[in-house]
Amino acid sequence: AQSVTQLGSHVSVSEGALVLLRCNYSSSVPPYLFWYVQYPNQGLQLLLKYTTGATLVKGINGFEAEFKKSETSFHLTKPSAHMSDAAEYFCAVTHTGRRALTFGSGTRLQVQP
Amino acid sequence: NAGVTQTPKFQVLKTGQSMTLQCAQDMNHNSMYWYRQDPGMGLRLIYYSASEGTTDKGEVPNGYNVSRLNKREFSLRLESAAPSQTSVYFCASRETGNTGELFFGEGSRLTVL
Numbered sequence: 001a002q003s004v005t006q007l008g009s010h011v012s013v014s015e016g017a018l019v020l021l022r023c024n025y026s027s028s029v030p031p032y033l034f035w036y037v038q039y040p041n042q043g044l045q046l047l048l049k050y051t052t053g054a055t056l057v058k059g060i061n062g063f064e065a066e067f068k069k070s071e072t073s074f075h076l077t078k079p080s081a082h083m084s085d086a087a088e089y090f091c092a093v094t095h096t097g098r099r100a101l102t103f104g105s106g107t108r109l110q111v112q113p
Numbered sequence: 114n115a116g117v118t119q120t121p122k123f124q125v126l127k128t129g130q131s132m133t134l135q136c137a138q139d140m141n142h143n144s145m146y147w148y149r150q151d152p153g154m155g156l157r158l159i160y161y162s163a164s165e166g167t168t169d170k171g172e173v174p175n176g177y178n179v180s181r182l183n184k185r186e187f188s189l190r191l192e193s194a195a196p197s198q199t200s201v202y203f204c205a206s207r208e209t210g211n212t213g214e215l216f217f218g219e220g221s222r223l224t225v226l
Contacts (some may be wrong), residue, residue: 043217051212099163103156
């Protein structure tokens with residue numbers, strides 16, 4: 001069975017500071033990993049994904065994530081937070097042969113002025 | 114570009130009432146999904162449909178039924194609503210395959226009294 005753990009249900013950073021949102025996964029087969037963002041009262045939008053190849057993945061809005069197989073992690077980072085980054089972020093996992101994604105419990109990011 | 118459209122956006126039911134959430138996508142995707150989102154629990158898969166004419170249970174299917182009416186439409190029915198079904202429901206779709214992006218609707222907020 002697959003699972004995703006997001007450490008920290010709430011993260012608060014100052015505007016301009018580094019954003020680091022943590023995601024660890026459990027999978028017995030090579031995973032496909034995703035980060036989604038949800039703004040208030042909206043559906044989820046894809047930020048970035050890792051399937052195969054380069055382990056450092058760049059996404060929209062300046063976000064990136066690195067797949068580390070040895071650590072079973074896929075942490076999301078952004079060098080400098082903007083007020084507009086305030087949202088909830090979800091990590092998700094799937095793999096070949098599985099039709100649906102398994103989501104983590106989410107991390108709400110607050111950006112302080 | 115409508116993408117994934119869900120109706121209704123808000124609904125209040127009394128315990129024991131029934132209702133159907135409608136979902137339609139205009140991206141010609143084969144796979145469609147219903148998730149529920151509850152605070153601190155992320156998104157949990159209720160049912161999915163890998164292609165027209167097929168449906169499969171997810172991790173929390175009890176109390177729900179689904180119909181894949183055609184390639185575009187995938188409805189979720191609550192036959193006898195319970196307060197535990199108070200949640201935000203998201204429909205999503207994607208192309209066949211495991212690496213494709215999930216496209217989400219804006220959600221349907223359901224309250225069962």
